[in-house]
Amino acid sequence: xxxxxxNLLSQLRALPVVxxxxxxxxxxxxxxxxxxxxxxxxxxxxWRERLDQLFGRVLVPLSLAGATVVYxxxxxxxxxxxxxx
Amino acid sequence: MADRTDTxxxxxxxxxxxxxxxxxxxxxxxxxxxxxxxxxxxxxIAQDLFQETFLKLARNANTLRPDxxxxxxxxxxxxxxxxxxxxxAAARPAEAPTLDDDHPAYAAHAHDPERHxxxxxxxxxxxxALATLPEAHRExxxxxxxxxxxxxxxxxxxxxxxxxxxxxLSRARAALAEQLDKLPAIALxxxxxxxxxxPASGKS
Numbered sequence: 531x532x533x534x535x536x537n538l539l540s541q542l543r544a545l546p547v548v549x550x551x552x553x554x555x556x557x558x559x560x561x562x563x564x565x566x567x568x569x570x571x572x573x574x575x576x577w578r579e580r581l582d583q584l585f586g587r588v589l590v591p592l593s594l595a596g597a598t599v600v601y602x603x604x605x606x607x608x609x610x611x612x613x614x615x
Numbered sequence: 616m617a618d619r620t621d622t623x624x625x626x627x628x629x630x631x632x633x634x635x636x637x638x639x640x641x642x643x644x645x646x647x648x649x650x651x652x653x654x655x656x657x658x659x660i661a662q663d664l665f666q667e668t669f670l671k672l673a674r675n676a677n678t679l680r681p682d683x684x685x686x687x688x689x690x691x692x693x694x695x696x697x698x699x700x701x702x703x704a705a706a707r708p709a710e711a712p713t714l715d716d717d718h719p720a721y722a723a724h725a726h727d728p729e730r731h732x733x734x735x736x737x738x739x740x741x742x743x744a745l746a747t748l749p750e751a752h753r754e755x756x757x758x759x760x761x762x763x764x765x766x767x768x769x770x771x772x773x774x775x776x777x778x779x780x781x782x783x784l785s786r787a788r789a790a791l792a793e794q795l796d797k798l799p800a801i802a803l804x805x806x807x808x809x810x811x812x813x814p815a816s817g818k819s
Binding site for chain 1: 636666
């Protein structure tokens with residue numbers, strides 16, 4: 531990248547912020563606050579979500595991998611017994 | 616990506632605390648509105664999309680993930696709202712996006728020749744050139760250069776990989792430079808009046 535485009539990006543950064551007028555912004559804020567979803571009676575706790583993540587991302591894949599390894603070992607063993615020696 | 620302050624704010628939003636919404640609104644309102652105003656080129660559309668964006672934040676606050684990057688989330692929703700608007704408007708003839716004559720960022724300067732400096736005129740020219748770019752170029756420049764979003768956040772918003780973002784940004788910069796080269800010719804030729812001309816220069 532040469533200097534000219536970088537200079538252009540700096541100029542873009544200097545463009546003034548286009549803000550909504552205060553009356554409109556305040557109306558939107560009030561309406562949005564009214565729309566705020568009610569808090570669920572039983573909010574899922576952070577530890578519960580972490581536990582779910584641990585289960586979904588670690589325990590389930592590990593179990594599947596373990597089951598696959600056991601099955602392959604059994605299959606190889608069975609094949610050896612059936613056709614080997 | 617989401618820092619500790621953001622995490623606490625998101626936690627408070629998830630608990631449905633109105634004060635948390637006010638804080639998020641105060642922190643992100645100007646950037647999101649500015650992005651939408653320049654992306655759509657029209658204040659009325661920007662207002663509708665801005666309202667929808669923050670209504671969605673309010674309605675979905677309790678379903679935010681704890682590690683949500685709020686700025687990226689808001690820009691993503693704002694962009695999606697704009698894309699939905701564009702799809703709905705597709706049946707109508709495409710309009711070249713132009714910022715309103717009374718663009719609030721410049722209106723005060725435009726009617727005050729003393730303050731309407733060369734630097735301000737240069738920024739107006741840059742804004743005008745930006746408005747002529749295709750959406751894909753405009754949005755990447757708005758997010759990365761104007762709003763100063765970090766590359767990883769911009770990738771999230773635009774759904775691009777890092778190398779694709781760099782490539783698009785590079786093309787957008789080249790297109791903007793090309794547009795800037797064309798603009799003075801239009802102004803000097805008198806084919807189009809300056810959009811931000813002050814009343815003293817003859818524009819009503």
